[in-house]
Amino acid sequence: MSIAKKTKTKLIKDFATTEKDTGSPEVQIALLTENIAAVSKHMETHAKDFHSRRGLTNMVANRARLLKYLQKTDAERYAALIKKLGLRK
Numbered sequence: 843m844s845i846a847k848k849t850k851t852k853l854i855k856d857f858a859t860t861e862k863d864t865g866s867p868e869v870q871i872a873l874l875t876e877n878i879a880a881v882s883k884h885m886e887t888h889a890k891d892f893h894s895r896r897g898l899t900n901m902v903a904n905r906a907r908l909l910k911y912l913q914k915t916d917a918e919r920y921a922a923l924i925k926k927l928g929l930r931k
Contacts, residue, residue: 845876857923867912868923874905875927 845853850873854864857872881898885891909929913920924930 845873845880849876857926867908868919871905871908871912871923872927874901874908875929877901878905 853872853876854869857866857868858864859866859868863869878898878901881894881901884894885898888894909920909924912923
């Protein structure tokens with residue numbers, strides 16, 4: 843249920859703040875969002891896969907922490923990221 847290398851590279855390129863950036867909150871949140879979508883799709887057909895469910899809840903919590911950090915440190919970057927990913931309405 844990991845994302846494909848091509849997709850991951852594209853996400854990193856789209857959300858990076860500098861050329862060689864792979865660890866900024868924006869990149870981490872984008873990658874987590876993609877993983878969350880993949881695991882959510884898996885959970886639709888495998889409702890009793892509790893190991894994946896636990897991983898999903900951990901990813902959601904991690905993304906929430908990163909979003910909270912980004913909102914606290916730089917509200918403009920947070921707002922732009924939320925809009926680009928379409929997370930909040």
